[in-house]
Every structure is written in C-alpha cells, then in structure tokens.
Amino acid sequence: xxxxxxxxxxxxxxxxxxxxxxxxxxxxxxxxxxxxxxxxxxxxxxxxxxxxxxxxxxxxxxxxxxxxxxxxxxxxxxxxxxxxxxxxxxxxxxxxxxxxxxxxxxxxxxxxxxxxxxxxxxxxxxxxxxxxxxxxxxxxxxxxxxxxxxxxxxxxxxxxxxxxxxxxxxxxxxxxxxxxxxxxxxxxx
Amino acid sequence: xxxxxxxxxxxxxxxxxxxxxxxxxxxxxxxxxxxxxxxxxxxxxxxxxxxxxxxxxxxxxxxxxxxxxxxxxxxxxxxxxxxxxxxxxxxxxxxxxxxxxxxxxxxxxxxxxxx
Numbered sequence: 001x002x003x004x005x006x007x008x009x010x011x012x013x014x015x016x017x018x019x020x021x022x023x024x025x026x027x028x029x030x031x032x033x034x035x036x037x038x039x040x041x042x043x044x045x046x047x048x049x050x051x052x053x054x055x056x057x058x059x060x061x062x063x064x065x066x067x068x069x070x071x072x073x074x075x076x077x078x079x080x081x082x083x084x085x086x087x088x089x090x091x092x093x094x095x096x097x098x099x100x101x102x103x104x105x106x107x108x109x110x111x112x113x114x115x116x117x118x119x120x121x122x123x124x125x126x127x128x129x130x131x132x133x134x135x136x137x138x139x140x141x142x143x144x145x146x147x148x149x150x151x152x153x154x155x156x157x158x159x160x161x162x163x164x165x166x167x168x169x170x171x172x173x174x175x176x177x178x179x180x181x182x183x184x185x186x187x188x189x
Numbered sequence: 190x191x192x193x194x195x196x197x198x199x200x201x202x203x204x205x206x207x208x209x210x211x212x213x214x215x216x217x218x219x220x221x222x223x224x225x226x227x228x229x230x231x232x233x234x235x236x237x238x239x240x241x242x243x244x245x246x247x248x249x250x251x252x253x254x255x256x257x258x259x260x261x262x263x264x265x266x267x268x269x270x271x272x273x274x275x276x277x278x279x280x281x282x283x284x285x286x287x288x289x290x291x292x293x294x295x296x297x298x299x300x301x302x303x304x
Contacts, residue, residue, distance in 0.1 A: 118275065154283075162287075163274045
C-alpha cells in the first residue's frame with residue numbers, strides 16, 4: 001500500500017503496477033474521487049484543520065486521511081476516527097504516547113510521507129529523523145500501525161515497497177510488523 | 190637497496206567478514222556506471238555519514254545494463270536498501286532504484302539478473 005497525491009494518475013498507476021502494490025490517492029473533491037476510481041485507484045479524502053464541520057459530517061462514511069503536523073490536527077484525527085494520520089510530526093514533535101494509544105484504539109494508521117523528508121535540508125532532515133524515531137517507539141509500545149508512504153505527486157519519486165519497509169525498520173519498527181502493515185489490504189468505503 | 194615484497198597473509202574463510210550481495214535495478218533510462226557510482230556514494234554518505242557508511246561498507250561489484258550488484262556487511266542489508274531511497278537524481282536525471290534480490294553469493298544474483 002502506498003499513499004500519493006492526485007496528479008498525474010496514469011504515470012503513478014504505471015509505476016505502482018510495476019511495484020505490484022495498491023495505490024491510495026488523496027483527493028479533495030468528488031470529481032477527483034471519480035477520476036481515481038475510473039483509474040482503478042483507491043480514493044481517500046484529505047482532511048485538514050480548516051475543513052468545515054458540515055463537510056466532515058458528509059465525509060464520515062468515506063475513507064479519510066488527516067494531514068497532521070500540529071496538536072489540533074492530530075487531535076482531529078482521533079476525534080473523527082480517521083483511517084490515516086499523515087505527517088503527525090514535522091521538524092517539531094507533536095506526537096506522544098497518549099495520542100499513540102488513542103490512534104491504536106481507533107485503528108488509525110500513522111503515515112510518514114517520505115517526500116517531505118526527502119525535500120528537507122540536512123538540518124531539517126535530522127530533526128525529522130529524530131522525531132520519527134521517537135514516534136515509532138511510541139507506536140511500537142502501543143501497537144499503533146505505522147507505515148512509510150511515498151506521499152508524492154511525481155511518479156519518479158515513488159519508492160518501492162521493499163525500500164519503504166527498510167526505512168520503517170531503520171526507524172525502529174520490527175521487520176515483520178513493517179511488512180504486515182505495508183501489505184495490509186485496504187477496504188474501500 | 191633491495192625491496193622485499195611481503196606476501197599478504199591469507200585470512201581463513203571462517204574468519205573472514207561475512208557479506209551480502211544485493212541486486213538493484215535503475216528505473217527510468219540509461220545511467221553510466223561512473224555516474225551511478227558517484228550519485229550512489231554522495232547520497233549514502235550524506236545520509237549515513239562517514240561512520241555509518243563505514244559500518245555498512247558498501248561496494249559496487251558489478252554494474253551492467255542498468256543493474257547493479259552491491260556488496261555490504263551482513264546484517265546491514267536493510268540499511269543499504271533504506272539508504273537508496275534518498276537517491277533521487279543521477280546527473281540531473283530522476284531515477285528510481287529498485288532492490289530486487291539479496292543473496293550471499295554473486296553467482297545467484299548474476300543468474301537471476303541474467304548479466
């Protein structure tokens with residue numbers, strides 16, 4: 001399973017088919033959702049702190065991913081029982097043991113979007129790495145699911161599943177768990 | 190003055206450091222061996238640092254038709270595979286490095302890759 005942004009779907013599909021894995025596409029409206037479905041990709045609504053409450057209620061029956069990166073956004077993922085929490089920490093840490101426990105209870109998957117790490121400069125990259133080492137330690141303690149996703153728009157920045165699995169192991173996740181979480185089949189709502 | 194050549198002591202097989210070989214393929218276009226070597230080294234060095242890279246001890250054994258066999262210390266295979274995620278471009282050309290197979294011998298990988 002890999003998570004990417006919407007454009008350009010055909011090339012993304014081509015690369016993901018080569019890697020033989022399911023592709024979850026982050027969408028923001030129904031039009032994008034339809035396009036993703038016609039391209040046999042799995043759509044997932046991207047929600048942020050600024051998403052209005054009535055919109056959240058409308059999307060309650062859909063697959064949802066919350067873009068984290070602040071205390072509020074991370075709490076939103078817990079409140080709405082989102083399927084994915086993307087980038088809960090950046091160069092600052094917003095993740096703790098309590099949050100990990102709540103996410104585990106909801107079955108939310110914590111996702112590291114690899115492109116953000118790749119685009120960061122060497123100083124930011126070290127901050128990211130430090131925060132994610134801590135985050136994975138919490139996830140391991142509370143059995144919260146954690147994966148590394150490509151999180152890109154560029155098909156040439158998609159990373160093979162073996163590489164993402166190795167990154168998760170390098171962050172401290174046991175190899176079997178890293179494989180299990182990545183190979184999990186996704187239910188389309 | 191006569192220079193005496195010292196014969197290198199042969200380390201017995203049982204005492205030699207164990208190694209693993211990993212077969213990688215480079216996706217998206219042709220890459221020259223030199224460019225691959227340079228790009229590979231720079232990115233790994235920036236991610237792992239001198240100490241980390243010395244611990245992994247990677248060596249490019251063979252590079253042929255966009256496939257590379259890279260040797261590393263046993264137990265450090267995952268580190269090497271994870272490190273390749275950071276190789277984004279080689280000579281300003283975007284590439285993806287895909288690990289195919291890990292083995293204890295080069296022969297197996299050569300047979301698998303048909304190189």
